[in-house]
Amino acid sequence: MATIVGTKSKTWKALVRRTGYPTVSKTFRLKKAAEDWAKGVEDEMARRIYIQRTPSEKTTLSQAMTRYLAEVSPSKSVSTQASEKTKSKPLVRILGDYSLAALTPDVIANYRDKRLNEDIQTKSPTSKPKGKVSSSTVLHELALLSHLFTTARQEWHIGLTTNPVSGVRKPKQSRGRNRRLEIREEGKLLEATRAYSNPFLSWIVELALETSMRLGEVSSITIDHVDLHRRVIMLPDTKNSDVRLVPLSRRATELMHEALDFPRPSECRLVFFGEPGRDGVRRPYKFNRAWRDIKNRLGMSDFRFHDLRHEAVSRLISAGISDQQVAAISGHKSMQMLKRYAHLRSETLVAVLDRIQH
Numbered sequence: 001m002a003t004i005v006g007t008k009s010k011t012w013k014a015l016v017r018r019t020g021y022p023t024v025s026k027t028f029r030l031k032k033a034a035e036d037w038a039k040g041v042e043d044e045m046a047r048r049i050y051i052q053r054t055p056s057e058k059t060t061l062s063q064a065m066t067r068y069l070a071e072v073s074p075s076k077s078v079s080t081q082a083s084e085k086t087k088s089k090p091l092v093r094i095l096g097d098y099s100l101a102a103l104t105p106d107v108i109a110n111y112r113d114k115r116l117n118e119d120i121q122t123k124s125p126t127s128k129p130k131g132k133v134s135s136s137t138v139l140h141e142l143a144l145l146s147h148l149f150t151t152a153r154q155e156w157h158i159g160l161t162t163n164p165v166s167g168v169r170k171p172k173q174s175r176g177r178n179r180r181l182e183i184r185e186e187g188k189l190l191e192a193t194r195a196y197s198n199p200f201l202s203w204i205v206e207l208a209l210e211t212s213m214r215l216g217e218v219s220s221i222t223i224d225h226v227d228l229h230r231r232v233i234m235l236p237d238t239k240n241s242d243v244r245l246v247p248l249s250r251r252a253t254e255l256m257h258e259a260l261d262f263p264r265p266s267e268c269r270l271v272f273f274g275e276p277g278r279d280g281v282r283r284p285y286k287f288n289r290a291w292r293d294i295k296n297r298l299g300m301s302d303f304r305f306h307d308l309r310h311e312a313v314s315r316l317i318s319a320g321i322s323d324q325q326v327a328a329i330s331g332h333k334s335m336q337m338l339k340r341y342a343h344l345r346s347e348t349l350v351a352v353l354d355r356i357q358h
Contacts, residue, residue: 142168204287211252
């Protein structure tokens with residue numbers, strides 16, 4: 001039974017009492033709004049679909065994201081944790097003050113459009129923008145927001161009836177990068193990295209080019225997971241959460257021999273390790289600044305480390321290796337993800353047809 005009472009502050013308080021449910025109340029400026037709210041609550045209770053919405057109305061996205069990064073992200077790989085932390089920043093910056101209940105599909109759609117029209121942030125305030133935020137970036141941000149809502153509904157029981165992200169049109173997936181490494185560039189890049197004071201840089205770069213491993217995968221290799229006799233590296237924790245065996249070419253095997261022969265502290269299992277942190281623990285070797293300086297000096301500022309992976313996969317396909325074998329080497333989860341290399345496969349098939357006809 002609903003009760004509407006006036007308050008000393010000249011507002012209207014609605015109270016709903018029903019057997020089997022806790023007493024709920026809410027204050028409104030207008031009596032009609034209080035009556036409408038009470039009727040809606042009574043109707044939901046009668047149909048046994050009532051959900052206590054107070055937690056979702058009091059929890060901001062900023063608070064929910066902090067909890068998500070503290071409780072949910074740690075269960076994922078280190079690279080995914082870092083990625084989610086980065087994706088969360090624009091979400092909190094633009095939507096952080098909204099309560100979860102206030103994040104309607106319209107609000108999220110406005111976020112999508114705002115992000116697609118934003119310039120890519122640069123580290124230096126004096127640097128020119130590098131273009132607009134890509135649709136892929138926005139898609140990943142919306143995916144993070146969607147999983148946050150799913151977690152809030154199913155695990156935190158915050159009181160949400162739907163996931164508002166599901167009602168938002170997703171931006172069209174942008175075309176993948178197609179930055180190839182020219183032969184001239186490769187020679188200069190390898191020469192420059194080999195000349196760098198720390199040999200880890202050149203070994204990591206060339207190993208990525210030989211194996212198509214991601215940066216996080218190369219950086220996390222431990223000596224326990226390298227089998228030079230079988231010429232494989234076992235990756236126990238990949239981006240796709242699968243265990244993968246990476247075969248080593250002759251050159252990759254030579255690189256791993258050199259890396260394993262490099263002097264290392266007895267307690268350190270990482271192949272490519274950095275200096276000890278404040279806690280005395282050695283973590284994967286980081287070379288961001290050196291890598292950036294070398295690229296800029298060579299006029300390759302647009303080349304990314306991940307482009308080494310793209311180049312490696314392109315070379316495997318051009319060599320005539322099947323998509324299934326390429327996926328087993330590179331860790332692509334589905335054949336669909338290799339479609340961007342279709343033009344290379346066509347070129348390979350032309351050579352096959354020529355052999356058949358002769």
